Amino acid sequence: MVRKFNRRQVLTTVGGASVVGLAGCLGDIGGGGDGGEITYGVLMPETGDLGSLGVSIRDGALLVESQLADETDFEFDVQTGDTETDPEAGISAAQNLVDAGVPAVVGPAASNVNLQVTRQIFIPNQVVGISPSSTAPAVTDLDDDGYIFRTAPSDALQGPVMAEVIMDNLDASTTGTLYLNDDYGQALEESYVAAFEDNGGEVTDRVSFEPEQASYASQLGSALDADPDVLMVVGFPQSGITLFRDYYDNYADDWDGNVIVPDGLIDGTLPDEVGNPMNDVWGTAPSAAGPGADRFAELYEEEFDSEPAVFNSHAYDAAAVISLASVAAGDDPSGTDIRDNIREVANPGGETVDATNLAEGLEMVADGDEVNYQGASSGVDFDDNGDMQAVSYDVLRYQDGEIETQETVDFEN
Template sequence: MGFDRRHVLKGLGAAGIASVAGCIGDGVGGGGDADAMVGVLQPVTGDLGNLGAPIRDAAILPGTQLEDSDFTIDIREEDTESQPDAGVSGAKALVNAGYPAITGAASSQVTITVAEDTLIPNQVVGISPASTAPTITNLEDDDFLFRTCPSDALQGEVMANVAYEERGLESAASFYLNNDYGQQLSDSFVTAFEELGGTVSNTVSFEAEQPSYTSALESALADDPDMMIVIGYPASGEQIFRDYYSDFDSGQTIMVTDGLRDGDLPGNVDNSMDNVVGTAPLAAGPEQDAFTELFQEEYGDDPGVFTAQAYDATAVNILASIAAGETDGPAIRDSLRDVANPDGEEVGPSNLEEAVQLVDDGESVNYQGASSSVNFDDNGDMQAVTYEIFQFGDGGVETVEEIDFEA
């Protein structure tokens, strides 16, 4: 599998946290008078809260765009609190209120739990904008679970390639959050790094939001590796990096992943974090600029990581609902690839209202997204994605390299 790199340098500020209420739906199972009903299930609080609030904002933006259209779009949001149990509670609230399609969740562990407990048994479509665990690809989901973000099977390869081939780092340690996201991304990196010829000395898991990580960091860094990967979320990341810069060699290369792509992190840690480089799925779709302008106009800030994927998830949920002609999960599922994959008039964030009208008129459309072209494969995964290599700078997060990846 090849890499196509494009070197860039641009500052991306952290997305603002705006609170926008969705409207509450009525009826159960395809009920109500809405043309489309989409639940938004995202982590506004908890370990992922800093990243989840802007993702939530992007997910409800298509509904805001269509407020003055001839179509009634019903969007309701629920907070997963970054936890599986709360995610299930939120999902059940949406399902019981009649929502046949959901944009969510964010954390892979939450998404898998919600899908198996609630979405699949109730034949409700779920499109995650941020759940990257490789196991989602082969989950027995009866084709009800999709995602607009890439699998971490790809991100692990990107990380290994950048570390070993580009930076000449030959030994590594892995320090990862003890959940599906952390474990599987760590495994993916370790496999790819060792296949390239690198050595992984220690793999150490950690629990979220602990008062100290010094002892766990000592175990990970015991063999003085050239680099350490850190896979986690911002709330835990703050304490991890405080402990690291207090007790360890800050000149060592640290590589983080999308879960720690938070422009506020250096300020919260009180360190410039110059030795840290990261990887994350990049919003590089045909209509990225249109989405960015819409987000900035609505919320007064730049979109953050996975926000474009969240917008795209809700947009295709809406288009599939209109194409299906009913607010019914199986019908929406069967229409998703029809509105997103090639063939049909190209539409996207810049003309979403026109796109909805075309679909309602029975015309074929090909949704071109903010994050990618949004072409779903047989497993509901993206067929092609772009990753960024980022660093922390004065303006928050700086993208220094782009890598195209096609499955």
């Protein structure tokens, strides 16, 4: 089932600001010639609180190189870095990529890392950053001179989706919140609360927590103190393991409610780590519903012998767009050159390119032809702030240790 919402109405609900125009003209397509080198970085949390998801997101970006290296005359120089799900480590890893001459980077993943890395490293050094999973609304408002993009949607949209899901599917009228005390957790919780209240719901206790603590029993007790219909939890898998162990050990049997989580806690390994099938947990996550989704999934499974997970397709799209824009920018492109060609290769207009013909797409761009990249995650149509103009979310449930999609929610302009 697919439900459609008006994106502008949702943004108004949560107090979203209007889009600010990007000054300057975009570069002209072409000039790459036959062959040449495509250089980009992949900056992901391979360790830390988001490590279990970060590795697979990284693999989505690396798939572009492995797919194209033997199919085109272009050579790839792809360098990786580990943010450790920590801003300081992310800044250090980003600086290493910049020092190595990388003009564009897929990443970072976590919003608290992305906001620091973009402000301190990417923007001052005129390096393009395309995050596949940094969803904090603050990314939209960065003073970035056009260098920062993302293929993931803003949590200004996900909060209303979560509120809609629990009100429609669970008939909930009250909710408590338990959220990670960082940019991602705070912004998504605020978006959810605003949407829930705007739809007539009552928000009871709002409780924050720090990452990777030894126990979350007391925070859970506070969040459930008023016996809400639903508990909304925002966090990452490593903390989520401890949090849900405490929940099932201490509260689940005595509380007759449901839990809803966002993308950061959609992890197929979580039930086994927690030791519970987690059947009372619902979730939302950006969907892989783009025109190239099926071919991407085939490629991913062939390369990594596993099914794609959350944000894999968004990382693939970020790397694909960087590759196309690099060729369009000509030989040895700078970050500014790539920035000025991203919308030229991604936004509507020109020959359609997706995961099925990406190699041919590079050649078309090198020959000076106009292309329109259609992604695995979405249409990949960037607005003036570097955000997606049309997105979709999957509504999910943990069922007997597996994650099952219940429906898809579309947002359209």
